[in-house]
Amino acid sequence: MNFLPRLGFVLKEGFQQLLRARGISTAIIVIVAATLLQLSIFLGISRVLDKALGSAREKFEMAIFLAPASDAGDIKRLQAQLAADPRVASVKVVTKEAALQEFRKDPEIDRMVLALGENPLTDSISVILNKDATDRLDDLVEKLKGDRAVEEVSYGKGEWETVSNLSRLARWVGFFLGGFIFLTALFIVSNTLSIALWARREDWILLSRMGAPTWMRWGPYLWEGVLQGFCGGLLVVVLLGAARHWAGLLLQKYGSFDFLLALSSEEWWSLYQTLVLLGMILGALGAFLALQKRWVKELQ
Amino acid sequence: MLIQAFHLTKVHSSGVKVLDDANFSAPEGSFTAVIGESRTGKSTFLKMLGGEDRPTSGVLRVDHKDIYALTGTAKQEWLSEVGMIFPDLALFPDKTVGENIKVILEAKGSALEGSGEAIFKLLSRAGLGAKVDAKPEALSSGERGMVLALRAMIFRPRLLLADDPFQGLDEKAVATLFKLFLELHKAGSTIVLSTQQKAFLTESKKTAGDAVLSWVKLEKGKVYPLEEVLP
Numbered sequence: 001m002n003f004l005p006r007l008g009f010v011l012k013e014g015f016q017q018l019l020r021a022r023g024i025s026t027a028i029i030v031i032v033a034a035t036l037l038q039l040s041i042f043l044g045i046s047r048v049l050d051k052a053l054g055s056a057r058e059k060f061e062m063a064i065f066l067a068p069a070s071d072a073g074d075i076k077r078l079q080a081q082l083a084a085d086p087r088v089a090s091v092k093v094v095t096k097e098a099a100l101q102e103f104r105k106d107p108e109i110d111r112m113v114l115a116l117g118e119n120p121l122t123d124s125i126s127v128i129l130n131k132d133a134t135d136r137l138d139d140l141v142e143k144l145k146g147d148r149a150v151e152e153v154s155y156g157k158g159e160w161e162t163v164s165n166l167s168r169l170a171r172w173v174g175f176f177l178g179g180f181i182f183l184t185a186l187f188i189v190s191n192t193l194s195i196a197l198w199a200r201r202e203d204w205i206l207l208s209r210m211g212a213p214t215w216m217r218w219g220p221y222l223w224e225g226v227l228q229g230f231c232g233g234l235l236v237v238v239l240l241g242a243a244r245h246w247a248g249l250l251l252q253k254y255g256s257f258d259f260l261l262a263l264s265s266e267e268w269w270s271l272y273q274t275l276v277l278l279g280m281i282l283g284a285l286g287a288f289l290a291l292q293k294r295w296v297k298e299l300q
Numbered sequence: 301m302l303i304q305a306f307h308l309t310k311v312h313s314s315g316v317k318v319l320d321d322a323n324f325s326a327p328e329g330s331f332t333a334v335i336g337e338s339r340t341g342k343s344t345f346l347k348m349l350g351g352e353d354r355p356t357s358g359v360l361r362v363d364h365k366d367i368y369a370l371t372g373t374a375k376q377e378w379l380s381e382v383g384m385i386f387p388d389l390a391l392f393p394d395k396t397v398g399e400n401i402k403v404i405l406e407a408k409g410s411a412l413e414g415s416g417e418a419i420f421k422l423l424s425r426a427g428l429g430a431k432v433d434a435k436p437e438a439l440s441s442g443e444r445g446m447v448l449a450l451r452a453m454i455f456r457p458r459l460l461l462a463d464d465p466f467q468g469l470d471e472k473a474v475a476t477l478f479k480l481f482l483e484l485h486k487a488g489s490t491i492v493l494s495t496q497q498k499a500f501l502t503e504s505k506k507t508a509g510d511a512v513l514s515w516v517k518l519e520k521g522k523v524y525p526l527e528e529v530l531p
Contacts, residue, residue: 002380002409009406020394203392209352210389211379212407 006216014223017196024196025228028189032232032282033239035185036275040240042174043271047263049167062127062137062155064144074149075123082127087140089128096121122151129155182282189286193225197290204299222287229283233276240275244268301363301381301459301490302328303349308358309521310344318344319355320521326492326514331485334494335526336518342494343386345518346463349492350384351375362459380408383457385449385465385493391436397423398432401451410455422450426476442468449477453484460484462493494518 018025064082066075075093082091099121104110113119129137137155144153197204207217263271290296303326310319318341326332336342347353348360351367360367362378370378391400401419405411423429426446436444445468452460460481466474485491515526 005406005411006409009403016394202390206389206392207403207407209384210404210407211376211382213373213376216407 006213007219010216010219010223013220014227017200017220017224018227021196021199024192025224025231028192028225028228028283028286029232029235031185031188031192032229032279033235035181035282036233036236036279037239038181039178039278040236040271040275042170042178043274044263045170046167046174047267047271049170051263051267052167060129060155062129062141062153064125064127064150065152065154066123066125067149067151068122070123070149075125078125078144078147078149082125085140087130087137089130092126092128094124094126096123099124182278185282186286186289189225189228189282190289193221193287193290194293194296196224197221197296201299204296208299218291221291222284225283225285225287225290226280227283229279229281229286230276231279232283233279236275236279237272240268240272302326302361303459303490303492304359304361304364305349306359308348308355308360310341310348310353311356312344317521319348319358322358322518322521322523324516324523326490329485329488329490330514331481331491332493332514332516334492334516334518334523336494336496338496340518341521342496342518343463345523346461346492346494347386349459350382350386350461351378381458383452383455383460385452385460385462387448387463387467389448389452391444391447391451393436396433396435397428397439397447400436400447401454404451405455408455419454422454423447425480426450426473442470442473445469446473446477449480453480456484456487456489458489460489460491460493462491464494464496466495 064078066078079091079093082088096119100113100119103121104113141153141155144150204217303324305322305324308319308322308324309317311317322345324345334342334345344353348355349362351370354368365378367375367378391397392403395403398416398419401422402415405415420429420432423432428443428446428450431439431443431447436447439447445465449462449465452462462481465477465481469477481491481493517524517526
């Protein structure tokens with residue numbers, strides 16, 4: 001019986017405070033929105049790179065070129081060995097004739113092959129690797145290179161590592177810069193909310209003297225912070241939505257830059273949700289920090 | 301609530317001794333009026349009873365409990381049964397009169413069903429029904445004082461502490477408020493009020509009828525039964 005009227009007060013009061021102190025609320029909403037807008041850039045870049053990395057992993061192939069002396073028994077042995085490896089998704093044998101046929105589709109290469117008068121290629125095994133195997137292939141490659149039937153092992157380790165490193169770097173830079181921006185915004189939001197709290201300190205004392213429990217005095221400010229964060233998040237979602245729409249039209253016109261909007265609708269939606277949630281967390285944390293100030297505690 | 305105070309002393313930080321070995325008791329359901337000249341410590345005494353101003357020394361028990369030893373939930377529970385009419389317990393400037401009264405029900409965690417109607421009825425009895433949606437700034441000082449008093453009574457506190465509640469009220473409003481005090485008293489609440497107005501003594505005795513009022517006087521830091529100080 002005691003809880004519901006008090007909870008009702010907290011929800012109503014937080015909402016009324018948001019509307020009452022319009023200047024401060026607007027300032028906080030703008031700060032939150034500006035912060036989230038900057039964070040969205042890092043989040044967006046990180047997701048695009050993650051996607052590129054994921055896509056690179058999916059296409060991750062290894063080509064094993066066999067020595068000219070290798071025979072059908074060697075091919076079968078290697079095929080069985082690779083098929084049994086948990087890192088391998090599929091194995092396909094490409095004969096040197098099939099490889100040549102593929103190469104000769106390019107007229108330039110076809111002319112070179114004709115000039116040579118013989119097939120310079122060797123039999124090979126094309127291996128598609130599992131997505132999660134890309135980080136731990138060294139032992140497999142070493143083992144294959146040591147096999148007498150294998151002449152060369154080729155896989156896009158360098159390319160994949162570049163994308164992977166880039167993604168990692170973007171994530172770290174995003175984490176540090178984003179974290180710095182978030183903390184700066186938190187400091188500003190908390191101090192702005194402190195001003196609001198100071199302006200209403202008499203109300204705080206009144207509630208305390210009336211016997212309102214601590215959470216009932218804290219609650220409206222926390223709730224107000226959450227609402228302000230939510231509004232800031234919503235504002236960013238609207239801005240990003242509009243930017244995405246207009247940028248989409250622009251990029252279509254100039255072409256070739258579609259990768260900037262490479263996220264699917266679901267991924268955009270997930271980004272929006274993350275931003276709104278971050279806004280609410282920023283608002284709530286800002287309010288919480290404002291409530292931790294010594295002079296607030298002395299109001300009790 | 302039963303109030304028992306023995307050898308209460310209060311020395312302000314300025315060194316002024318407001319209470320000096322004062323004794324006071326108010327049985328459960330009693331109605332006590334404390335009279336005294338200005339600056340004799342009536343407000344300090346009432347705040348002390350409300351748990352807002354710790355005595356320098358002495359024993360103060362309310363319902364056999366040391367209210368200054370209460371903390372957290374226990375203190376809130378105790379406060380949820382106490383109504384206070386103190387001039388510095390102002391109205392919330394951003395809330396309407398109705399909301400200002402309702403907020404105490406929310407703070408005390410009282411059920412809110414039908415509270416709007418109850419608040420309007422109470423305001424109407426005090427002649428303030430039309431002001432239910434007005435902001436405090438639109439009220440006269442007398443009306444604000446009346447709203448403060450109504451706010452402290454709406455939840456039928458077991459103990460009502462009223463510091464000079466008739467200050468700034470006209471004769472009609474004094475009579476109305478006193479009637480409301482008597483109703484609360486008859487319902488079982490313990491009431492301790494302070495006043496400077498000696499004329500109120502005769503008037504209230506007339507209005508109170510059969511109600512039993514105790515009168516005490518606060519003078520030179522001590523509390524005296526009124527018969528002892530009256531000529």
